[in-house]
Amino acid sequence: MVSNGSKTAFRHVPSRPVANRQPVKVDVFGLVIRNLGLLQLSPIFPYTHDGAIVPCMTNTTGVRGVTPWHFFHDNEVKETIVCLVENGGAMKSGQIMLLANNHGVGPFLRDPQDPSNYYVGLITIRMGNRPEQTEGIVLRCHKCNEVVYARYFNVKEGPARKHYPEFYALRYYLESFREFNRNPELRICKKCGAARPPEPEAENFGYVQYTRNIDVANRGREAFELMAAKLAKPADGASESAQR
Template structure:
């Protein structure tokens, strides 16, 4: 036990030296607190990082909000990741993932709407998928599309996704090294995957000749998040340049 004198008051505190504690925050990664429900109500993409930190060793919770409707179509693809992912369902209705459930995904896993019927109004799933960034070299990811008829690979888009702070990090891999707000590697990779996936050449299966559906990225929003991150960086630099001109 320790005795701490604070003016006239004397407080008796437990000895915390022997207990584990979180180190004090440092400038580059200040503690932030958000409500996943509030944040996701204004999200612009699936797998949107809900905190602005994704460097080496960091846990990155990403939100996804999927819902059904007459015109909703999510398609299907496969995701492969060298780092672990943990899914938490913060609320769902008529979904494959019950409210409150936790799921550790396999390194190679299928992704779709997770709804029993994506055409049904009122079906939804609000989830986070948290990935733990590697602190070492070699973090990689891939997205794969398979033929809906014969299950052969149509395209596999694989890329290095080394986070900032790892030996193989490339500051120009997903955005530009002058970016103040870095692109999240999975968002870059996903919208690149869709570009390849939707070409006429790829959509036509080389094994069975089946012409596969056009993958609608609108419900996923990866290009939206990627482009908005680009614009945010450009806007920041525009103001900095303007300020330099005006203020000298």
């Protein structure tokens, strides 16, 4: 902590906008339209650098027939969640919570199978200043609560992205769930022998589509720029004839 006049301020809170980053205003409800699916967790500002405070939008809608999910998310940095608005939500509109480092993640809806229910909230995380930041997915036995599966990952690490930075945590959620789902042995509880059912990795879930689309966005932009550069460069002889 540093002293800022008579008040005490945390070092990660800038006293004014950083010179090379423009203040940005977003319409969170407009972003809901572009949100790809359940558990999406989309940063609402284009800033996810080291030291950034990253508010991420999350929205859930009831889906008929969906299997309600529950897992634990372990994060070395604290997260807050604020419910902006809901219908049939597990939190009420305007409610804010400071989450424990290891906290449960579910649909945030009292009845996740009722399509009239929805939840729009912001989960705010902080990117630390170190090159490593550990998060984990922890799955517990539905019968005896023993940890059945846990995987930890560095959310600062992932495929290099030239144009649009990737919010890597979602990739690791998906990888963890796929690893768990593909191997029946991983799903058996060592304590009581019960099998935990596979985790959702269907198209309804935003992390599935995000992990695919971030790749398309970067590859597409790269191909487009190459094409534009080729067009901007006059073909042999073209510049000569243009001068005549």
